[in-house]
Amino acid sequence: MEEAKIIVIGAGPAGIATAVEAGAAGVSPVMVLEKADHACDTIVSLYHEGKRVDPVFRKIKVEPIGKLSFDTETREEFLARIDKAIKENRLDIRYKNEARGVVQKDGLFHVTTSGGLEVKAPILVIAIGIFGKPVKPRYPIPKEVKDKIFYAVPKTPLTGKKILVVGGGDSAAETACFLSDANDVSLSYRRPEFFRLNEVNACNIHDLAANGKLNLMMASDIEGLEQAGEGVRVRFKDGRDMVFDMVFYCLGGTTPRAFLESVGVEFDGERPRVDQYGETNVKRIFLAGDLMVEKGSIMAAFNSGKIVMDGILSRYGDLVK
Secondary structure (H helix, E strand, C coil): CEECCEEEECCCHHHHHHHHHHHHCCCCCEEEECCCCCCCHHHHHHCCCCCEECCEECCEECCCCCCCCCCCEEHHHHHHHHHHHHHHCCCEEECCCCEEEEEEECCEEEEEECCCCEEEECEEEECCCHHHCECCCCCCCCHHHHHHEECCCCCCCCCCCEEEEECCCHHHHHHHHHHCCCCEEEEEECCCCCCCCCHHHHHHHHHHHHCCCCEEEECCCEEEEEEECCEEEEEECCCCEEEECEEEECCCECCCHHHHHHCCCCEECCEECCCCCCECCCCCEEECHHHCCCCCCHHHHHHHHHHHHHHHHHHHHHHHC
């Protein structure tokens, strides 16, 4: 059984920021548990090469308040920034150790992991990003076409494919733009207009559509899918049927509710209940990142690490210093 002052679950932007802020405050040891074999798995897995990482979220620039910040840069530059922060701050990240169980004993949280670790600490920070579990459509995906359905851009470049991208957010727009370079791409969105794209993505989408390089299918709602030879038949509620080689869903992610409820965290509707410092109804369990702030903002996730550490130090400084 290893011991720490703070256990952080998740090595995404919020988890990294929390550990950096803890180190800057002189709190040690801090252990970060991560299920992947690298940090920032959402960026690694869901962002294609060269994709822009932007501190502007829904047209609002989030100003940094803590040790970590960034300006608009590529996926590769952002990941290099994270690697540098990990090395310079000597963060103790235990990769391939997904938190599986949390129990409270004698005033400490005991966490067991998929990698066989057992660690205990008086403070637990859960910084699991919601995009690790993508939202799937409400209609079933037939097993015959599951190998043609994707929730992220594959690492192998695609060429000459007829592709449908489903969604109306920045991820859908960026995926459609990226794939349209070498494929016949349509973008289906159930609303008649985009209402939450950042300015750059909105311009890119409309420019491609105006030049005939992208087929915009606004106010199109999908009823279901079925196999059509080697492709996927997409049935729309307006009666249209179209066949595609591949379908990409970019519908966002879901909160890991079952895990949070298993450790006693209560919810208000769809959101976990937290106070201004991210502390839950369970004393000394804090939430950071997407679980604390509005999902999708990396800069806000960085800031949440600072906010959480401020709360820990003000309320439980005697336990961690």
